[in-house]
Amino acid sequence: MVLTLFDKIWEAHVVARRADGRDLIYVDRHILHELHAPHAFRKLEAAGRNVRRPDLTFSALDHTPSSNPGRDENTNREGAPLIAAMREGSKRNGIRVFDLSDAEHGISHVVAPEIGMVLPGATHAVPDSHACTVGGLGALAFGCGTTELEHILATQVIALKKPKRMRIRLDGRIGPHARAKDVALKILSVIGSSGGRGYTIEYAGAAARALPIEGRLTLCNLTIEMGSRTGLIAPDDSAFSWLYGRPWAPTGAMWERALSEWKTLISDSDAQFDAELCIDCSDLEPQITWGTDPGQVVAISGRVPDPANAEADRRPLLEKALRYMGLTPGMAMEGLPVHRVFIGSCTNARLPDLQEAAAVVRGRKVAQGVHALVVPGSAKVRRDAEALGLDRVFREAGFVWGETGCSMCVGANGDKGERGERILSTTNRNFENRQGAGARTHLVGPTLAAAAAVTGKITDVRKLMTGEV
Amino acid sequence: MQPFTVVEGVAAPLLEDDVNTDQIAPLGSSAWMNPDYAKMFFARRRKTANGADEPGFVFNRPQFHAPEILVTGSNFGCGSSREAAVWCLQAAGIRCIVARSFADIFRENCLQNGVAPIVLDPDDAHAFEALAVTIDGRSKIRVDLAAQIIKLADGTVFKFELPLADRTRLLEGLDDIGLTMKHLSEITAYEERVSLQHPWRSKP
Numbered sequence: 295m296v297l298t299l300f301d302k303i304w305e306a307h308v309v310a311r312r313a314d315g316r317d318l319i320y321v322d323r324h325i326l327h328e329l330h331a332p333h334a335f336r337k338l339e340a341a342g343r344n345v346r347r348p349d350l351t352f353s354a355l356d357h358t359p360s361s362n363p364g365r366d367e368n369t370n371r372e373g374a375p376l377i378a379a380m381r382e383g384s385k386r387n388g389i390r391v392f393d394l395s396d397a398e399h400g401i402s403h404v405v406a407p408e409i410g411m412v413l414p415g416a417t418h419a420v421p422d423s424h425a426c427t428v429g430g431l432g433a434l435a436f437g438c439g440t441t442e443l444e445h446i447l448a449t450q451v452i453a454l455k456k457p458k459r460m461r462i463r464l465d466g467r468i469g470p471h472a473r474a475k476d477v478a479l480k481i482l483s484v485i486g487s488s489g490g491r492g493y494t495i496e497y498a499g500a501a502a503r504a505l506p507i508e509g510r511l512t513l514c515n516l517t518i519e520m521g522s523r524t525g526l527i528a529p530d531d532s533a534f535s536w537l538y539g540r541p542w543a544p545t546g547a548m549w550e551r552a553l554s555e556w557k558t559l560i561s562d563s564d565a566q567f568d569a570e571l572c573i574d575c576s577d578l579e580p581q582i583t584w585g586t587d588p589g590q591v592v593a594i595s596g597r598v599p600d601p602a603n604a605e606a607d608r609r610p611l612l613e614k615a616l617r618y619m620g621l622t623p624g625m626a627m628e629g630l631p632v633h634r635v636f637i638g639s640c641t642n643a644r645l646p647d648l649q650e651a652a653a654v655v656r657g658r659k660v661a662q663g664v665h666a667l668v669v670p671g672s673a674k675v676r677r678d679a680e681a682l683g684l685d686r687v688f689r690e691a692g693f694v695w696g697e698t699g700c701s702m703c704v705g706a707n708g709d710k711g712e713r714g715e716r717i718l719s720t721t722n723r724n725f726e727n728r729q730g731a732g733a734r735t736h737l738v739g740p741t742l743a744a745a746a747a748v749t750g751k752i753t754d755v756r757k758l759m760t761g762e763v
Numbered sequence: 764m765q766p767f768t769v770v771e772g773v774a775a776p777l778l779e780d781d782v783n784t785d786q787i788a789p790l791g792s793s794a795w796m797n798p799d800y801a802k803m804f805f806a807r808r809r810k811t812a813n814g815a816d817e818p819g820f821v822f823n824r825p826q827f828h829a830p831e832i833l834v835t836g837s838n839f840g841c842g843s844s845r846e847a848a849v850w851c852l853q854a855a856g857i858r859c860i861v862a863r864s865f866a867d868i869f870r871e872n873c874l875q876n877g878v879a880p881i882v883l884d885p886d887d888a889h890a891f892e893a894l895a896v897t898i899d900g901r902s903k904i905r906v907d908l909a910a911q912i913i914k915l916a917d918g919t920v921f922k923f924e925l926p927l928a929d930r931t932r933l934l935e936g937l938d939d940i941g942l943t944m945k946h947l948s949e950i951t952a953y954e955e956r957v958s959l960q961h962p963w964r965s966k967p
Binding site: 309310312313314315316318320322323329330332341343346349350372373375376379411413416421422423437438439440441442444445448449450451453457487488491492521522523542544548551552555587608610611704705706713723725726727728731732 | 779780781783785786789790795796807812837838841842843844845846847849864866867868871872875876928931932939940942943944946947949950953954957961962963964965966967
């Protein structure tokens with residue numbers, strides 16, 4: 295039978311089909327976090343149900359911990375009760391916590407691939423929409439709600455209707471100044487924030503295969519912003535060698551056995567997709583969002599679009615976005631003053647992200663009046679970056695070198711912008727008020743964020759590096 | 764879960780696309796362990812920058828303080844997976860959402876909580892939205908899930924279709940975990956099979 299990659303993983307995880315037509319999909323690894331799990335523990339216990347597989351379940355503390363240097367669980371007072379409830383609930387149910395001082399602490403979507411917990415062809419669930427990140431290793435992941443989380447705790451399966459399949463073929467060769475984030479933003483500019491609804495996306499093509507694993511994780515991370523619950527890339531030799539030797543990855547004969555199975559994880563050559571899209575990634579410029587929806591994207595050299603050119607029923611939304619962002623049609627993106635820069639999150643806080651940003655920052659200073667924060671995605675990324683001296687590069691330039699966690703991406707840990715501030719952020723959502731009431735978020739990759747920090751305005755990093763600005 | 768059979772009430776029009784869960788249920792509220800979902804419900808959009816009530820916002824208008832039905836645009840509930848978005852809508856009285864389309868995870872969260880996610884044909888949707896604006900909460904609208912119809916006070920009827928499985932789940936108020944628990948022996952058998960055939964998956 296001819297199958298897509300997604301079908302192969304799905305079929306290998308179907309436990310049963312329920313009377314209502316939903317497939318029960320086995321969840322190989324389940325990571326909880328403190329914003330939602332305490333509520334699920336409470337409901338589960340009230341119903342007299344047990345956690346079926348505590349050995350496959352893990353607790354992250356990522357959404358609420360402060361990123362202030364030297365923080366502890368009480369630094370962000372609002373999050374402290376959730377962290378306490380998470381520790382207690384996990385202990386009661388025999389679940390391992392990746393606690394604040396643990397070597398494996400961090401954002402779950404960064405930690406799970408990094409320690410080799412998620413594996414190609416395996417399934418993964420997190421009560422967070424960015425669970426899809428780990429599709430970059432060829433895993434099938436689902437973000438879920440609190441009731442679904444409770445369902446997985448009780449049964450280790452998730453009850454799903456099978457989504458349709460979309461393939462996005464990324465052609466061409468990505469130039470030296472564009473990264474996975476730019477590819478994802480480019481796709482968003484084409485299909486918008488709902489174009490992927492109802493589908494699982496497989497990213498394919500030469501440009502996808504050429505992405506380093508960290509870039510694949512970034513690309514898959516933004517799948518939910520396209521409206522798809524999950525997306526993935528076929529695992530290949532670079533994925534296997536990236537994974538080899540990670541602490542939780544299989545070893546020895548078990549590795550060989552797993553590897554021979556993983557090598558079959560590709561869409562068959564004549565597999566059928568319900569939708570296909572091709573995007574040429576040659577000559578791709580660094581991208582930036584101008585509005586309040588991740589699909590509102592222009593190239594860094596571009597201008598703020600004019601709603602008059604849009605379809606009539608979309609105009610009010612675009613006008614509203616312009617008002618919120620304090621922009622007028624036709625304005626150049628370059629040169630807009632920036633008040634705050636955030637480099638971090640499950641989208642762009644892995645070691646290569648920090649290395650690329652540091653290469654821009656090195657030898658420069660954060661511009662006067664700009665608040666610049668860099669938050670590594672995990673304790674390991676933080677350690678590795680410090681071993682390379684990146685923390686010094688950032689700190690000497692005037693950045694705050696934060697403690698790991700979701701930080702300003704979701705604004706639940708005390709880090710946020712002020713009303714009217716323009717923020718360049720390497721995160722995933724530019725929604726109104728997300729990074730602070732009235733704060734104006736532009737989504738970018740790490741190098742554009744770094745360039746804005748040192749110039750105090752939106753700056754084409756290519757020009758900065760060649761001395762043009 | 765409370766079964767959904769017939770809901771009759773006021774329909775609040777929020778005719779925008781891409782209303783996201785950050786708007787519906789903004790984070791940053793204190794007392795996260797025991798949140799006040801009614802207070803969280805569109806908390807930022809309901810206030811002006813200086814903290815007063817935003818008079819133009821639909822849910823601040825007196826007739827829409829406790830609407831049973833929400834009428835909205837496409838991709839409703841996009842963004843985060845937070846189920847609090849549905850709990851906030853419920854706390855505001857909403858039991859039924861008529862939208863152009865729903866974000867995937869949000870729609871699942873609706874079904875988990877007995878909230879009916881309804882999509883009309885595009886032509887009907889346009890007409891229904893216009894009528895909801897004209898009626899402006901002055902008369903009640905009836906949603907009959909078993910018959911799959913929406914009926915206005917003047918007798919106008921709109922038909923919709925919800926897949927049978929989703930409809931049954933809402934009509935009977937079925938507990939999703941309970942449905943799956945019937946398959947425990949299959950789950951156990953699956954686990955045994957995986958531990959033999961794909962052992963790297965069964966042990967972290």
